[in-house]
Amino acid sequence: MGDEMADGKTQPSARKSGQHPEKALSAAFVRAVKDPGKYFDGHGLFLKVERSGAKRWVQRIVIRGKRREIGLGPVSLLSLADARAAALENRKSARSGGDPLSEKRAASAVLSxxxxxxxxxxxxxxxxxxxxxxxxxxxxxxxxxxxxxxxxxxxxxxxxxxxxxxxxxxxxxxxxxxxxxxxxxxxxxxxxxxxxxxxxxxxxxxxxLPRQEKGQQPRKSLPYAELPRFMADLRAAKAGDLTKLALELVILTACRSGEVRLARWDEIDLDRAEWTIPAERMKAKKAHRVPLSERAVAVLSEAKALGAQMGDTSGLVFPGIKAGKPISDMTLVHADRWLPF
Missing domain, CATH: 1.10.150.130 (Tyrosine recombinase, N-terminal domain)
Known part of the structure; x- marks a missing residue:
């Protein structure tokens, strides 16, 4: 006969001393039991059977002087052997001053x-x-x-x-x-x-990982000695005048194409030969002052005259075909398609 439990259920294979023995349960019993109640096994581990028929493992354990209960999981996911192993690890952790309940909560807090x-x-x-x-x-x-x-x-x-x-x-x-x-x-x-x-x-x-084939190679730099010929070719190219002026300004100022394309007249002081690019248009988010050479001022003056001829009122230095829009970035990126070389 087994010991009578607090909730009236009989624990199979329990010792007559009234103490809960180790490994009192069997895998066959865990599978077969249907009556609601708590069935103790050892190390504070017990099987809890709900009235709905659901079965789950729970462990009673003393953590830092306080008696606590830790849910280990349902029988469908945790076998008797696994539940025993988990209970033993929790007991070792608690005896060494750890807090397996907090550790379990921390683990469950980890995001997917x-x-x-x-x-x-x-x-x-x-x-x-x-x-x-x-x-x-x-x-x-x-x-x-x-x-x-x-x-x-x-x-x-x-x-x-x-x-x-x-x-x-x-x-x-x-x-x-x-x-x-x-x-x-x-x-x-x-x-x-x-x-x-x-x-x-x-x-x-x-x-x-396998070695990837190299993609598009960076464009080769142009030797300084060849720059006069390049500029002559640029001015003779079959492209819009504003497009050619924009590319020339990129070269003269060493600015990014986007900074030139989106340049506005309220950023430029032709009298002082100075262009101040506002912080919101700079990658570093700091305003950038660009001194303008004599030729850069001439380029901007030509662009201003062309914009006036177009009747542009957008405030853009290099307006595109669509009203209020700058020239396309692809136009400058693919300059090799319209330059005569």
């Missing part, structure tokens, strides 16, 4: 990769000046990373998970793959900062 990625996206979005870039950060992860490892806790993401995401696109979509890897790495660095892991698996897989 998808949750962490969306959190990182929200944190960084205000700092991204380009809305398109902000959107691409999350859409590329939704497309390539979430289906494979979105539900994995960031603490558990492995190099194998990252490889599984990148391998199918590493050679076929090299630029996309590099960006996905970079964005996975950004999420992992955040997880490291949260204390949820010690490493960044996106940084340790280079040797496991």
């Amino acid at each position: 990769f998808e949750e962490a990625a969306r959190k990182v996206h929200e944190i960084h979005r205000p700092s991204w000046r380009n809305p398109k870039h902000a959107a691409q950060f999350i859409t590329t992860l939704e497309t390539y990373a979430f289906p494979r490892m979105g539900r994995v806790r960031v603490s558990e993401v492995s190099t194998a998970d990252v490889l599984a995401v990148l391998t199918p696109i590493w050679l076929t979509k090299p630029e996309t793959a590099r960006r996905v890897r970079q964005r996975i790495g950004t999420v992992m660095k955040w997880a490291v900062a949260q204390g949820w892991r010690q490493d960044n698996p996106a940084d340790t897989i280079s040797a496991a």
